[in-house]
Amino acid sequence: MAPSKYDWPEAGDRHLIGQRVARVDGPAKTSGHAKYTLDLVPPGMLYGKMLKSPYALAKITALDVTAAKSMPGVKAVHVIQDVGTTIQWAGDEIVAVAAITEGQAEDALRAIKIEYQPLPHMVNEEDLSQVGTRGKLGEEQRMGDPDKAFSDPEAVVSEGFYGAPVIVHCCLEPHGDIAAWNGDQLEVYASTQAVTGLVGQFAEGLQIPASTVRVMCQYIGGGFGSKFQADRWGMVSARLAKAAGAPVKLMLERDAELMVAGCRPSTFAHVKVAAKKDGTLTGWRSESWGTGGVGGAGVPPLPYVVRIPNQAKRHTAVSANIGPARAWRAPNHPQACAVTMTALDDLAAKLHMDPIAFYRKNADLLGDRSANYMEEFTKAAEMAEWDQHWHPRGAGSTGAMKRGLGVSLHTWGGAGHACVCRMRIQPDGAVEFEMATQDLGTGTRTIMLMVAGETLGLPIEAITLNIGDSHYPAGGASGGSTTVGGVSSATRRAAVDARDQLFAAVAPGLGVTADQLEAVGGQIRVKGSPDKALTWKQACAKLGVHAIEASNKNPGPGALISSGVGGVQIADVSVDTETGQVTMNRMVAVQDCGLVIDLKTAESQVLGALIMGIGYSLFEEKIMDRATGRMLNPNMEFYKLAGLGDIGELRVHMMTGKGYDERGVIGLGEPPVISPGAAISNAVANAIGVRVPTLPLTPDKVLTALEKGVSA
C-alpha cells in the first residue's frame, strides 16, 4: 500500500504511542466519583422490578395484576408475557412494575396472582445421550481422508472426552437502564457496550423515530460481550416510564443477572487425533455438542488453530431451557481451544514428546501466525522456566503435592469497527474531540487521547475528549476486539485533518508551505529548522475567529490497522492429590497485537484475561438443577469468581517492535482469554498424570480422574 499522510509516525518519531500511560479515568474510578448507570438518580425516578418465572418451561394459565396496581407507591404495571405464553427458561420476565421505592416495587410483585402449567424441561446437556429430541445434529464435515489417517498402522492415535460447561458473564454492574421521556423524546442511560447501536434498537422496539432517541453511558461496570442489546427490559423500562410519566430505572437483580443475562455456550466433544511417530499430525475426528439456551449455540472452530490435513467432524446444537447465549469474550474460541489443545496435549504425551516440541514439529499447520507462535513459544518457555520445571506427564515429584506445566496457543481477528471522530481546534488553543463510543474499562478514552496528542504534538492533558452520548458522531459497538482499531484510526485521521488545516493557516506567516510543518512538543515548527516555530497557542491565534473542525472515520485511507494475532500461554500449577485442590503457581502470557498504543492498559487487558481464564478454568460453571430446571448458583457465593489469592504470579509479555508494530493497531480484548482453559488443564494433566476431562477443574473432578487413573 502506498504511504499515506495518515500513517502512524515512525518508531523514532513517536512520543506517546507505545508508552505506559495511566488510564485517564483512573482518578474518577478510584475516588468513587465515576457515575455508572446504577448510580444515577434523575429527579422523580421510579424503581422498576420484574416478576420472573420459577419454571424452566411452562405455560402461563392465569395472570391477575389488579392488586399489584393498587399497592402503595406503584405508578405503573406492564405485562410483558400474558396468559397463553410459553416460558422457555427460569428467570424469564413476565410482569414489570414501577414504584417509588425498590421495596414497594418488590411488594407489588408479590401481589401479582399467576398460575403456570409446568411442562417437561431439559437443562443438562453434558451427556448427549440424555438430551433426546433436543439435539439438532449438524452435517458431518470432512476434509482429506480421515479414515485412512486413522487406519494407518504406523499412526499413533489418542482418544478422549473434553469440554467446557456453560458459564456466565456475571457483570458486576447488572444489565439495564434508566428510561426518561421528555415529551416524545426518549433519553436512555444504559449500561451498554453499544451507545450508538442502542439508538436504533430502542427506535425499532418502540416504533418511534431514531431521531427522538438519545442513549448515554459514561461508565459501564463490565460487559464482556453481554451488553450489545437494548434487551426486552430496555423496552419495558421505556414503556413503564411512559405509563408512569416519570423516569424508570430497571436493572437486573443479581440472581437474574446470572440466570438470564449471561451465558457462554458449552462445548463437549469426543475427540480422536492421529499423528505419525515423529509427531506430525495426520488426522482429527470429533463428535461435539453444546448449548447456548433454547436457540442452541454456534459451532466451535474445531480443530482450533491447527490445520490438521484429514478431518471428520460433526456438531450437535442442543436446545436447553436456560437463559439465552450471549457473546462472551472471543465467542466459541475458548471452548474450541479447551477441546483442541487438550486433545493435542494428550497425543503429545502419548508420543512422549514435549508439547512445545510437538507444536514446533507441526509449525506448518499453524497458519499465518506460525512464525509468531514459534517466537512466542521461545519467549513464553523462557518466562515460565519451562526447561527447568517441565517434566514428562506424571513424572514429577513423588509426594502428595504434584507440580505441572501446560501450554496452549490461540488466535483472533480484531480489525477496526466503523466509526466517526469529530475534532475542533479553537482559536484559543483548546482542542476537543468526540465520538459516540464507550470505554468498557479497556482504556478506550486513554488511547484516543494518546493518538490525538501524538498527532497534534500536545500532552493528553491539553485535550478534551467526549464519549458516551449518541448525540456525538457515530461509534461502533465494543466487541470482537474491534474498538481500538476503529477509534484509534478514526481519531488519527480526524486529528491529521485538523492539524493540516492549522498548518495551512500558519504556513504563510512562517514563509513556508503547509507540508514543511510539523506539530511536536506543543509547537508548530518548520521541519529541520526547529527555531522557526510557533507555540500551539500562537499558532491557533492565527485562526482569527474561526475554529477548525474536522471529521474523519474508519474505514479510511492509510495502513493504520490490521487483523489476526497469535498468543502462547503457559500455566504452572500444583495439585494436592489428597484433596484435589489445584493451586496456580504462575501463569505466563506472550501476546502480539500489532502496534500497541498504551503498553500499560494493553498489559492490563492480558492480565485481566488471565485472571478471568483462571476463574473459568478452576471455578466457574452455571449449575442447572435437573429436577426444577433452575440455576442452582445464581449468586456470587456459589458462582465462584477467582479471588486475589487464587491467581498466583502473573507474567505478561507483549510482542512489539519490528515485525509487529508495522502491522498497525489490532484489538486485544478477546485473544488472551482463549488459552487459559487448555493451558491450565494441560498443567494439571502434566502434574497428576491423568486428564481431568472438563472444565472447571474442581477438586471432585480431579479426585475422580485420579481414581479412574485413565491416562492418555
Added chain:
Amino acid sequence: MSKAKNGSGFSRRKFLKGVGVGTGALSTGLLSTAETLSHAGALTSGTPQGPGAVPITLHVNGRVHRLTVEPRVTLLDALRMDLEITGAKRVCDRGTCGACSMLLDGKVIYGCSMLAIDAQGHAITTVEGLSVDGKPHPLMTAFVAHDGQQCGFCTPGFIVASKAFLDRTPHPTREQVNHGLGGNLCRCGTYHGIREAVLEVGNSGGKAHGAV
C-alpha cells in the same frame, strides 16, 4: 418512603450547627466517640421499628444526614438511593463480593449486610470520605499508577478494604495481601495491579504516592 429531608422544613446546616458538628472540622475517623454521636440522633433502642418508614440519622464522611427509611432498608441502599453517595456499589447484595465495602468506626464492613437503622451512632466512611480536601488517598494514586482498575465497579470497595487492611497490617507481605483482600471480588481481573498498589503503599508508608 425514604426521601432525604434536607431542605424541606429542616435545614441540614442549622442541624449541624445545633449539634456542634461542622463539616469542615471533621475528617475520616474522628466521629468515632460515642459522646459526639449520641447527640446526633435517636439510636436504635430495643423497641420494635417499622414496618413503616422511620426517621434516622447517619454520620457519613464527616457529615450528619437525617433521613426517613423503612427499617428493612440496608445501609448501602440508604447511602446510594437516599443520600446519593454512590461510591459503594451494590453487586451481590448478600455479603460476598465486597463492592459495598465501607468503614464503620474505622473497621471495614459490607454495607449490604447492615440495616441503615442499625448504623446510627456510628461513623460511616465510604470511598468518597477517603479523599481529603480533594486530594486523593495514596491508595487511589497507587491504584491508578498500577492500573488496579478496569471497568472500575469493584474499585471503590477495594480501595476501602485496602485502607482498612493496611491500617491493621501496615507492612504486608504478598501472602498477607492475598489473604487480607480475599473478601473483595473483581470480574475484569485487576488483582495484579491491586496487589502491587497495596504492597507499594504499605511498604513505602504511602510516601511513593504523596502521604505524609
